[in-house]
Amino acid sequence: MAEARPCILIPVYNHPTTIGPVCDELAFLGIPLLLVDDGCDDECAAELDRLATGGHHLLRLTSNQGKGAAVRAGLQEAQRLGYTHALQVDADGQHASEDLPAFLATLESAPETLVVGYPRYDASVPRMRFFGRYATHVWVWINTLSLEIRDSMCGVRLYPVAALNRLLARHPCGDRMTFDTEVLVRWHWAGGALAHRPVRVHYPRDGVSHFALWRDNRQISAMHTRLFFGMLLRLPRLLARCLRRQYARVAL
Template sequence: MAEPRPCILIPVYNHPATITPLCTELAALEIPLLLVDDGSDQQCAAVLDRLAEQGHHLLRLETNQGKGAAVRAGLRYAEQLGFSHALQVDADGQHGVDDLPAFLATLTVAQHTLVVGYPRYDASVPRVRFYGRYATHIWVWINTLSLDIRDSMCGVRLYPVAPLNRMLARHPCGNRMTFDTEVLVRWHWAQGAMMHRPVRVHYPRDGISHFAVWRDNRQISLMHTRLFFGMLWRLPRLLARRFQPHREVSP
């Protein structure tokens, strides 16, 4: 196998207070940072410009398109820059940076594997978020006919760039909050190898959320419905896979 060349991919939309401290923490990992400005306002854009002047890669989308669109654009740009893997991290600083080396350590043994984070919450997590996630977990388990995906909503995951970009060329997986879940379901359908690693999650008291309740819940409901019918179409193959030995496949 070729020597892996990872980067850290951070989609950013109006997080001017957290993105600089986060980049400072991540710099200790000695891996290039790729920031995707998802149409941020002038204040945040200026902060990102300063970070780019420090040597970090910056891709700017002129208008806000959503997290999924930002991650897709970042993955395409990462491949253009020659990176083999992209470690996705949220811009709000809620994820424990000390847990990220365990994701990167998998590159020595499983370069085609998508490594998915599952959250280890502290007391700051809102109860409504903690329990609300299970609605999506249950639909994911139904739509994959398995419990293989431990958590589909955590914003930390290590993507193998080239095979994922090939899959996203066929299935874009949504522009906004649906992306994180759908990309894992479709990777699982394609028999892509998957690992899980824990990551500590802290919700700052003054944290910024870009979740639009009516719009995003509607899109999430439509996504689960679409994936359910996709599961029914794939039902014979998904059932047959349960009786086959697992093998690593690049989608």
Template structure:
């Protein structure tokens, strides 16, 4: 079992060095996926990639967060990793929780380890309350409460069960990615282990969430998943009855 960290990066030149240092302090190799960042950030990533156990995958055209993560998962498998810890580049995820995530993966290596956030006062209230719409749709589309928070980008994927899904299914490539892949992995039969994790929103944080574009993408995703759930409902209900 080999766990490494995959970090999608798009113009996070300020906080990324601290995130990498914290992950390396936990003994994890790091794969940086440069999603066509501007030259200043790209230079920071080049410098970080000169360190031991830090690898850089550079995308020539911006793919969006989901596209960058999927490219990272493929590269992680090429590096011989069995599991990939996904974490954001902006420093909002608390890397002190990494040991809890990796311990959960060791205990349940075939399941997805999914963070569910514990927020401090820095969280924007509109974003906090807005998440509940997605939570409700996820519970409907899985006919389950198994996924506590599908939007948290701090998680561990078992690559043996995740990459075949990535290759055969259309999955949203931008801010719809985290939720869609979690639901589709649940549909595929992968178990979910929810791990609490502290999340903060730095005052100088860089957000690439685009309200109109990304809300349209997320709405379209929920629609796709709803109709997918209708087809799978007998299987999901049968599986729930047997649990």
């Protein structure tokens, strides 16, 4: 198998004060950064231009299309540039960079595994956001007939680029906030290997959120409904997989 060539993929939409420090923090990993400008305003676009001048690769979308569209574009660009893996990280600085080497440590032993972060919150997490995630967790467990996806909403994950792009060519998984969840469900349905690593999460007091309450909740509800009917179509295969895994555990 060819040697792994990872990059860090950061979708960016109007985080002018945090994206620079995030890039500086990630320098210790020693791998290239791929920044995706998702139609940022002038202030953030100028900061991204500065970072690109400093050596980071910048992909600029002509208009704001949403996080999912930005990640898809970034994954296609990563493959064009010859990277085998993309470590997706959010631009707002919420995630502890010290926890990221554990994701990259899987490259040699499990290069085809999609490694998903699960959050370890401190006291800064808003209670509504903390408990609200469980509605999505429950639907994901129903739609996969499995507890294998520990958290489908964390913005840190290591993607095998070529395999993900093949999946996304068939199932784009949404342009906005639905992407992170749907791509994991569809990866699981396809039989892709998953692993999980903890990530400490801190919510800054002055943090910027681009979650649009009515639009994004409507899209998330539609996604779960669509995935539920997709699960029903795959029910015999998913049940057979559950039985095989249960038998394997008993045999051990």
